Amino acid sequence: MAGEVWETCAVKTPTPTPRVIAVVGPTAAGKSDLGVALAQQLGGEVINADSMQLYQGMDIGTAKLSPAERRGVPHHLLDVWDVTVAASVAEYQRLAREEIDRLLARDRTPVLVGGSGLYVRGAIDVMEFPGTDPAVRTRLEGELAERGSGWLHGRLAHADPAAAHAILPSNGRRVVRALEVIEITGRPFTANLPGHESMYPTLQIGVDVGRPELHRRIADRVDGMWAAGLVDEVRELEAAGLREGRTASRALGYQQVLTALAGDCTEDEARAETIRATKRFARRQDSWFRRDPRVHWLSGAAADRAELTDRALTLLERAVTA
Template structure:
């Protein structure tokens, strides 16, 4: 089924539309509606929705929920593959260029801030040094991420504030870049220089309402069979996947399946961890002055699409 064509009155004033914000804010539904109105197609920018089989826990839209709008960059990687922003950038820009050449509007949607920036902004990735990486990963395996994070805090305080101490993979990468380039890791992060003429629409929801949505979403995931989904993916190597195994919900269920906690405790921790993650997402996108924020609160939901279309009718400003 093909998405409806653009109508003259719906022509956007930009090349690319990006819908961003915290998890459970309503980004996906808005993106689908905008794509329908603009004759566009969805380009996924959620790092965990790139993994095949990770459906329930990442809240991938079902076929009917996509409403006939083509979706791209879902189910790309096996759960054993480590996520790569550089590889995602290559894939996303290829999709964006293809859609633009076909006269379609790319509607980028997701809450993975670095992936969004990698797709639409000037961003180059320093190379890797296998020897440096192996040495740092050996230190991580032996002593945990705490000492490495302390080293990062001394070398690049801004990077240390942005990377959780528990995220050993990202701590190792930051230290590797510092050692390879001789510059702070944050010096390699993108500025606000766009590759495409992009309108970024942020969907914001008051914190108490968003927390309630997150709790209800986690409940629905459990009811929909998240534990069984994790069991099936475990047989495909999920537990060995350096990135996928740390996804919200999946990490907690894996712990329960290993006997490290009860299923009820895993469920409660998923809610807590998702709320923390939503706050970090909001902080990331708030730092970008180009994001136009719209209310996704229940009381404003009927007006959200109209407000977004109104933004698209005026020239995009940086």
């Protein structure tokens, strides 16, 4: 993809050398493996930017790399929250920037890896999060429980069509947050999203996989999760309070298995729905990152992981010498 590695001001200034690498793209594209390989080559460490990998015990269903798969590369911001804790992008931002600053101070390269677009932007871009209003939040959550997420999503579509397009109607938690921000700020939710102004000189690398191949990988990954014991993992987390977790209980795979454990569908139906939902999610991830002109896309279809790593390193070399 043509263009600068990061945005510059209207007055032409020297392009800063990248100090942070971000590996982004849809689920199952191969981001984790590339992140590890780049960290090995650059003397770096990985910072997780997958919102669900922040949860303790959610290993199989989030495709969290095992210690062996990390190949000796330190990984940060995994297993941070209990499954009962509601996710907070603002809290993640604080934690991620602490890790980035700590690694930069030690001359280590932070390699941010993940497909949670808002988390990536929160870590590396100039971005402030609106506060919360407990009274507004409680009222909206009451309406969510009474009327359902689809009804609230209709309200959001009227108030902020762009936000409604970006948020799934089934994601009640995010719909509530968007409506809360609109009410307390008097501005559209999307008006509070960041521009393309970086906190750190960053090279963003998108891993691009054609849709048929990506869909095949997603189906294989979900089948592998079931074979690896996802149902048992969810059953153990259910005993630890997973159903009470407003965020974790809605994670792909976990939500579907919880439905099966409640007797509302079969395990085969839950697996099939997980595949369908993950494909939909991957399309939205891809759309999110495609809107950022700073992302440089590399084909992740190549079977040779070393080739993909070499192409990413070439991108970095060009950015350094630009």
